Every structure is written in C-alpha cells, then in structure tokens.
Amino acid sequence: MIEAYAAEGAEAGAHGAAGAGSMPNPMHQFEIKRLIPFELFGVDASFTNSALFMVIAACAITLFTVYAMRSRALVPTRLQSVAEMSYTFVAGMVRDNVGTDGMKYFPFIFTLFMFVLALNMLGMLPYSFTVTSHIIVTFALAAIIFLGVTVIGFWKHGVGFLRFFVPEGIPVILLPLLVVIEVISYLTRPISLSVRLFANMMAGHTMLKVFGAFVVALGFLGGWAPLAFMVAFTGLEILVAFLQAYVFAILTCIYLNDALHMHSH
Amino acid sequence: MAGADKTSGRNQGGCDQDGIRRRLDTLGERLAEVQARHAPTPLLDAGARGAAFGQAMRLGVELVAGVGVGGFIGWALDRLFGTAPFLMVAFLILGAVAGIMNVFRTAKAMQAKAPPAGKDLPADMDDDDD
Numbered sequence: 001m002i003e004a005y006a007a008e009g010a011e012a013g014a015h016g017a018a019g020a021g022s023m024p025n026p027m028h029q030f031e032i033k034r035l036i037p038f039e040l041f042g043v044d045a046s047f048t049n050s051a052l053f054m055v056i057a058a059c060a061i062t063l064f065t066v067y068a069m070r071s072r073a074l075v076p077t078r079l080q081s082v083a084e085m086s087y088t089f090v091a092g093m094v095r096d097n098v099g100t101d102g103m104k105y106f107p108f109i110f111t112l113f114m115f116v117l118a119l120n121m122l123g124m125l126p127y128s129f130t131v132t133s134h135i136i137v138t139f140a141l142a143a144i145i146f147l148g149v150t151v152i153g154f155w156k157h158g159v160g161f162l163r164f165f166v167p168e169g170i171p172v173i174l175l176p177l178l179v180v181i182e183v184i185s186y187l188t189r190p191i192s193l194s195v196r197l198f199a200n201m202m203a204g205h206t207m208l209k210v211f212g213a214f215v216v217a218l219g220f221l222g223g224w225a226p227l228a229f230m231v232a233f234t235g236l237e238i239l240v241a242f243l244q245a246y247v248f249a250i251l252t253c254i255y256l257n258d259a260l261h262m263h264s265h
Numbered sequence: 266m267a268g269a270d271k272t273s274g275r276n277q278g279g280c281d282q283d284g285i286r287r288r289l290d291t292l293g294e295r296l297a298e299v300q301a302r303h304a305p306t307p308l309l310d311a312g313a314r315g316a317a318f319g320q321a322m323r324l325g326v327e328l329v330a331g332v333g334v335g336g337f338i339g340w341a342l343d344r345l346f347g348t349a350p351f352l353m354v355a356f357l358i359l360g361a362v363a364g365i366m367n368v369f370r371t372a373k374a375m376q377a378k379a380p381p382a383g384k385d386l387p388a389d390m391d392d393d394d395d
Binding site: 177180181182184185187188191192195196199200240243244247 | 316318319322323326327329330331333334335338356359360362363364366367
C-alpha cells in the first residue's frame, strides 16, 4: 500500500516536473516516509512520519492539559483557562447534542476533538506533516465511531434499535424501499464523516503549496500578490482546521444521540 | 405648519422642489450612515464565510457519499449474485435518494439551529427606520 502510494507520488512528481518546469509537486508533502522500518507478521507496520506526528499530537495534548492544570488554582492562569475553556466547550457540546446521560461518553468526545484539532493544527506548522490529510486515517477514526455508536445502539435498545431504520407514518407498500434507503443513508455516515475532514485538509494544504510555488516562481517583482493571498489563506486554513475538528466532534455527538435516544426522525 | 406648506406648494412650485431635493439629500446621507454602521466588519465576515463554507461542504459531501455508498453496495451485490449490472443501477438510484434525504435532513437541522429570518439583525436596527 505504501509502496503503491510512493510510486504514485513519484509518477505524479515526474508529471508535475514535466508539465510545469521547475514548480515543486504540491502533493509531495503528503508522502509517507518510513522512519523505522518494521514488519509484524508479514504486515508493514513501520513507524512512519504519520505515526510520528500522531505521537507528537498525543504527547502535546497530554503535556498541555497536565501542565496547564498543575496548579489547580481557583483563579486560573492564562494557560489553565485555555485548558478549562476547551473542557467546557466540549462538555457544552456533548450536553447540548446528546443530553446529560451522554456525559459518560464525554472523555471519548474530548479525546477525539483534541486529537483531531491537534493533528490539524500541527499540520499548519511549516515542514510538518498533516496526518488528517490521509483518508485512511480519517476513515479509521470514522469507522471506529460508526461501529462504536452502532454497538451502543444495539446495547441500549437491543433488537429494537432496528426500528431506527423504519420511518413512521409510511404506507406498508413503501416500507421495503424506504428501509433500504434508510440503511444506505446510515451507511453513508462514516464515508461523509471521513471524506469531509480529509478533503478539507488535503485541498487546503495543496492550495497553500501551489500558491507558495507561485510566490517563488514570480520572484521579487510579481510574488507579492500570491504572498498576500497566502497570508489571508493561512488564516482561513487555521479556521478550517478548527472548524473541521469541531464538525467531526459534533457529528459524533449527533450520531451518539441517535443511538441513545432514537428520535432523530 | 401644514397650511403654510400647502400654500407654498401651490404658489411656489420651484421652492418646494428644492425642499424635496434637500430632504432627499439628507435622507441619502442618513441612509449611507446607517448602512455603514450595519455593514459587517471584515473579520466577522471571514468567520461567517468560513462557517458557511463548512456548511456547504457538509451538504455536498453528504450528497456524494450517498451515491458512492449506494453504488458500492450494488457493485458488491452484483459480484455476489452475478447479476451485473442491474443491482448496481438500482442501488445507485437508491443511493442518490438516500443522499438527497441526508441533505434534506442536514439542511433542516441547520435551519432549526440558525436564528429565524429577520431576527439575525442587531437589536438597535429598529430605531433608524422611522
């Protein structure tokens, strides 16, 4: 899989070099590099740059929350109030969208939100790697959420959870058709959840790279226009990085609410 | 006052037109002032635009995902039963329907969350209208 990806990247690089002279390949930044080659039962489980940035994100979140809350002051310092704000933000999101009985899933939602946010924000640093720009990563996250939520639904309601796929007040003749449509609509959840995050991150970073290349190619005289655009676009990208982490977390809340309460439609 | 206006309107038409023009000018100035005060600040606009972009992206992906999942299910069932391409065609259509339904639901949820039309303006809007 990784070889195929690398080969594709190299091919695209060759095409890019042929088509645009000395322009750097905008997709090069998404290349997976093996840092520590490692094989587990015939499966390539190397420690890659993607894995490295996930570890960095997890460590950064842990360090941030633990260090910020070390004094546990009644009147918080600036750092402590940032940590408390992220807590209240996610807690409010869970309470509004799932209800108070959903608060026992708060640790998961908080971890998910902080992890995706940290990965998106780390990707905004120069020379870093954006883990969430790979669909396999976002799809794995979405698949875990999807399976977990479905298991919670069946665990809470038993077989009665299947009623979720049967819309109310529908003539019996139409039921088979509508149940199939409802099931398909349920199955699109992990796809739309993962594609949204991945597409936003990848498109944004590709744009940044392309315009960065414009700045260099147009030189000192003409490069100012794309540079000004880049500055504005970087601001927008930081907004998108936050917004997509927020959307990812809030949709998880909505799906969880459907599984717990089954009154979405 | 009203009587005086009436007589001036009948006897000296040019003077009245000047008055109307003056009133129009001051009205235009006041309108421009009010519009400038209510124009969104650039920063706020960028944030709103980002949020709107996020919503549009959400709807678009929702629609495409329905077709994609439907097509994939049909393709897999076709492979299983050897009925290509009929199930894939049928499930593509079902997937499109599911996608449209998802978009409809998402849009409805967005609408329920957004403030009702006309109430999203600042509260001090009213005192300039009259």
